[in-house]
Amino acid sequence: TIAVVLPLPNEKPKLLLSYEYRYPVGRFLLSPIAGLLDPEDSECDDPLRSGAVREIFEETGIKVSENDKITILNPCAFSTPGMTDESNAFLSADITIPDTSMINQTGAVGSELFNGFELVSVDEAKEIYRSGKDKYGNTFSLATWAVLGWFVMQNT
Numbered sequence: 001t002i003a004v005v006l007p008l009p010n011e012k013p014k015l016l017l018s019y020e021y022r023y024p025v026g027r028f029l030l031s032p033i034a035g036l037l038d039p040e041d042s043e044c045d046d047p048l049r050s051g052a053v054r055e056i057f058e059e060t061g062i063k064v065s066e067n068d069k070i071t072i073l074n075p076c077a078f079s080t081p082g083m084t085d086e087s088n089a090f091l092s093a094d095i096t097i098p099d100t101s102m103i104n105q106t107g108a109v110g111s112e113l114f115n116g117f118e119l120v121s122v123d124e125a126k127e128i129y130r131s132g133k134d135k136y137g138n139t140f141s142l143a144t145w146a147v148l149g150w151f152v153m154q155n156t
Contacts, residue, residue, distance in 0.1 A: 002052050002090075003015060003147040004016040004060070005095070008119075012121065012155070013094075015119070017032055017118045018030075018033065020114055029134070029144070033056055033093075037050075048089050058107040058108065060104070067096065073090040074090045076089060100119065128148055129152060
């Protein structure tokens with residue numbers, strides 16, 4: 001799960017979130033950039049960074065450069081130590097792009113379905129975080145909540 005922050009020219013940094021179709025609830029929900037580690041990621045020196053770079057490109061069309069900063073926030077977070085619970089690594093990525101025209105969702109893989117992006121300001125993130133709902137009145141995942149909170153904390 002990656003908090004993608006875009007320090008756009010002449011603007012304060014924005015958090016890049018997407019609307020991804022979530023099959024269990026049957027609708028598009030506000031989501032951070034995220035995905036699974038692929039087998040080839042485990043062959044890299046830094047599997048989390050490798051997976052993050054690939055997922056960012058697949059889900060946004062943004063190519064991470066060597067000058068962009070990727071930071072591991074938590075290598076293995078989990079909601080409870082139950083038998084079937086997932087664990088997630090949380091990362092942040094500060095990525096410099098000239099403008100938002102390059103952002104696209106054409107790299108979706110398999111059953112991934114997307115329906116647009118949200119570039120969220122700190123004030124917007126605070127309101128979404130506080131209300132627990134997006135602009136359409138939908139609730140969102142714990143991962144989205146965590147990324148919003150981290151973004152607010154880093155930018156206030």
